[in-house]
Amino acid sequence: MRIEATHRVQLVFSLLDADGNGVLEARDFELMAGRVVAAAPGCDAAAHEAMRAAFLRYWTTLAAELDADGDGRITFEEYTACVLCPERFDATVDAFARALAALGDPAGEGRVARPAFVALMTAIGFGRGNTDALFDAFTPSPDDRISVTTWVEGIKDYYAPDKAGIPGDRLVDGAAV
Ligand SMILES: [Ca+2]
Ligand SMILES: [Ca+2]
Numbered sequence: 001m002r003i004e005a006t007h008r009v010q011l012v013f014s015l016l017d018a019d020g021n022g023v024l025e026a027r028d029f030e031l032m033a034g035r036v037v038a039a040a041p042g043c044d045a046a047a048h049e050a051m052r053a054a055f056l057r058y059w060t061t062l063a064a065e066l067d068a069d070g071d072g073r074i075t076f077e078e079y080t081a082c083v084l085c086p087e088r089f090d091a092t093v094d095a096f097a098r099a100l101a102a103l104g105d106p107a108g109e110g111r112v113a114r115p116a117f118v119a120l121m122t123a124i125g126f127g128r129g130n131t132d133a134l135f136d137a138f139t140p141s142p143d144d145r146i147s148v149t150t151w152v153e154g155i156k157d158y159y160a161p162d163k164a165g166i167p168g169d170r171l172v173d174g175a176a177v
Helices: 003-016 026-038 045-066 090-103 114-124 128-137 148-158 167-171
Strands: 111-113 145-147
Touching: 003 026, 003 167, 026 045, 026 090, 026 114, 045 090, 090 114, 090 148, 111 114, 111 148, 114 128, 128 167, 145 148, 148 167
Parallel strands: none
Antiparallel strands: 111 145
């Protein structure tokens, strides 16, 4: 695994641990889903439900695939396997990415404006400066929007063990850009 991928995984683990107790449990994903849905008040109930379902699926996939010691909690060591065995997580990450990006596109235009992007990413817990840097790395249009597809692909790349120098590295403090 590339060191950049290790840093990306460390960061997302720390954010997914929404209650900060050092391990991932179902409760973390409920907390995170609530925060993210609240950051997209302009979206309809179906989009909110899709996001909650994607977070739940994220958790159930982790619990089913990675809970090596069967204690109902995912440690960081257990979590890192999600990027080492991407074939077991592709469908879950894809559903998660699509649900998240859809929340940034309440009008269903296929594009995401910077304020909506920032609201969602900071709700997850990414830094504001990192979030803006990521948006810029996605090469927004003159009216400061990115395509939903760009964001979805960016999320999937974020979890790829062999990728480096990708837009998602902007989320990691101290990363080379
Ligand atoms: Ca936790
Ligand atoms: Ca465990």
